[in-house]
Amino acid sequence: MSVKHAISRGLELGRSFFQLGLLKAGGRVAAKLRAERFRAGPSVRCAQPQTFLPHRYRYYRTSLRGLAAQLQSAGFRRFGGGSSRNRAVFLAFGLGVGLIEQQLEDDRKSSATCQEIQAVFRKKRFQPPSKPLVCGYKLDDYLIGRQIGKGSNAAVYEAAARFAPLHQTDNKKAALVELKEDKEEKLGARSFTCCSLRNFPLAIKMMWNFGAGSSSEAILKSMSQELVPAAPMAMKQENERISLDGQFGVVPRRVAAHPNVIRVFRAFTADVPLLPGAQDEYPAVLPARLNPDGLGNNRTLFLVMKNYPLTLRQYLEACSPSNRQGSLMMLQLLEGVDHLCRQGVAHRDLKSDNVLLEFDTDGCPRLVITDFGCCLTQRDTSLQLPFNSMWVNRGGNASLMAPEVASAVPGPGVVIDYSKSDAWAANPFYRAVGLESRRYSEHELPPLPSSVPAEVELVTRLLLRRNPHKRPSARVTANMLHLSLWGRKAFSQQGSVGMKRLVDWLLCQSAVVLLRGCTGPAGSTVEAELQRSFLSNLELEDLRTAVGFLLYGQNSHELCVMSA
Structure with missing residues (x-):
């Protein structure tokens, strides 16, 4: 839109606006417009609301040109033409109104571009790489190995399906083979982990059942939260039909597959077996038939998942990730939290023990959120x-x-909002300094190491804001890390010029990601998954908020450097 055109549009509105006395006549016309919008049948003199406009522009949802025409017509009927004294004021006012309308048009185009990119990548939904199990609804279908984890309500063992599908043969029938342990190879600590994963690619989680009874229906209802990450065919059809109303009185959600959220392949109830280490590790939870002093029930819930080599806590105790790996790991947690939040799930127990870790072919850590019992x-x-x-x-x-x-x-009418609680927990501070969430002050938080990138430090500070209304969402902070990792030059300017550059970068990034397929920069599948998650969740307002935080952080950092 040219400056001349912007001024001419604004003059139409400005002349009538000032002649009618701004508020008085403007209020009457606005009331008239609102009345016409609620009449039966379409309005001839008023444009329909534009659904693409952001919420903050709700006053301008009626066309500016239509509003200016009505104000101008009413002004000339009442006063005649305008005085020459007001023309300079009309010029300035007109330019401002024209720029507002241009901004609305730019926002509409940017929003449409984001929606188109989002639609393209949402069609290519994430599919778990593991092959589907052909059976596995009984405990006898699995070969169980050593214990690899134990918590407050379950024990986890490595496992393998006794009969697993191999590659398709020429006659297109799946061949079956029994998995056996390799007893001849002598292994060190590192190679043992690799061999263990090769022979036991699955993990079985055995829940501890104290008070849920021994019927399958009672067990599934009591432990229904564990089924949130379950795949569509995780249970037999007869168990799927059970009303899993659970602890909160509602059918638990089943979240869609996501690269940073654990996937439950099978869920079934079975008699509690005497597994290795049970008498020493958890004797009290065993049933009386296995331990006379045990308090557990005879049956419980079993969950079959992928076996991951270690937890995030174990990894951080043994390794120090690079700056880029640290940014990618934090970004994965935020993407997983955002995925859960969008589907109405709050994890409520996000900690390093409940985050599992493996490595992609490029050696980049891949994180998955697990343990949905809370x-x-x-x-x-x-x-x-x-x-x-x-x-x-x-x-x-x-x-x-x-x-x-x-x-x-607690009290009458008190409600706890969990929409941003998991995002708060996805921070590196609590492990390092023992952060006390009830008492800490934002101004007293110790600085992160100097090697930590400025964007990661900024994201951490924002997530640790005590007031949840001032704390950005997981989506906004994830966008900040995405932009800092791959689009640093795209948000260096503010205003419409900066937004246009950002949209152009998004289009280029979409093309690059589609051409690369399942691999990202340097062959990393983790980075490819993150880029696809970013593009499939594009929303203009979240993106603009993320850019605003990044620019604010840059300006604050520059001021600190100058003052020093």
Whole structure:
């Protein structure tokens, strides 16, 4: 739009606006327009609301040109023409209105571009690379190895399907082979892990059943939260039909597959077996038939998942990731949290022990969020839990709760909002300094090491804001890390010019990701997955907010350097 055209449009609105006395006549015309919008049948004199406009432009949802025409017509009927004294004012006012309308048009185009990119990448949904199991609804279908994990409500063992599908043969029938352990090879600590994963590619999680009874229906209802990451065919059809109303009285959600969220391949109930280490590790949870002093029930829930070599805690205790790997790991956690939040799930127990880790072909760590026993799932996706009594379960580890959860006081009408609590927990501070969420002050947080990138430090500081209304969402902070990793030059300018450059970069990035396929820069599949997650969740307002935070962080850093 030319400057001349912008001024002419604004003059139409400005002349009538000032002649009518701004508020008085403008209010009458606006009221008239609102009345016409609610009449039966289409309005001739008023344009229809534009659904693409952001919420903050709701006053301008009626066409500016239509509003100017009505104000001008009313002004000339009442006063006649305008005085020459006001023409300079009309010129300035007209230019401003014309620029607003141009901004709306630019926003519409940018929003449409984001929606088109989002639609392209949402069609290419993430598919787990593991081959589907052909059976596996019984405990006898699995060969169980050593114990690889134990928590407060379950034990995890490495496992393998006794009969696993191989590659398709010429007659297109799946060949079956029994998996056997390799007893001849003598292995060190590192090679043992590799061999163990090769022979035991699966993991079986055995829940501890104290008070759920021994019927399959009672067990599934009591432990329904564990089924949130279950695949569509994880249970037999007869068990799928059971009303899994669970702890919160609603059918638990089943989240879609995501590269940073664990996938449950099979879920079934079975008699509790005497597994290796059971008598020493957890004798009290065994049933009386296995331990006379045991308090557990005879049957419980078993979950079959992929076997990961180590947890995030184990990795961080043994290794120091590079700056780029650290940024990618934090970004993966935020992408997983955002995926859960969008589908109405709050994990509520996000810690390094509940994050599993493996490596892609390029050696980049891939993280997955696991253990959904404390999660909150709701149909309306509000993630708000009434907190009228101290007996209401607020989640997992109390020391890792977000401030709004840890400091909540029960009472009539009190509600805990979990929409940003998992994003708060995805920060590196609690492990290093023992962050106390009830008392800490944002100004007293110690600085991260100097080697940490400025964008990661900025994201961490924003996520640790005590007030959840001032804390950005997981989506916004994930966008910040995406832009800092791959689009640093695209957000260096503000205004319409900067947004145009950013949209152009998004189009180029989309083409590059589509051409590369499943591999990202330097052959990393983890980076490819992250880029696809970013492009499949593009929303203009979240992107603009992320850019604003990054520019603010850059300006603050420059001021600090100048003052030093």
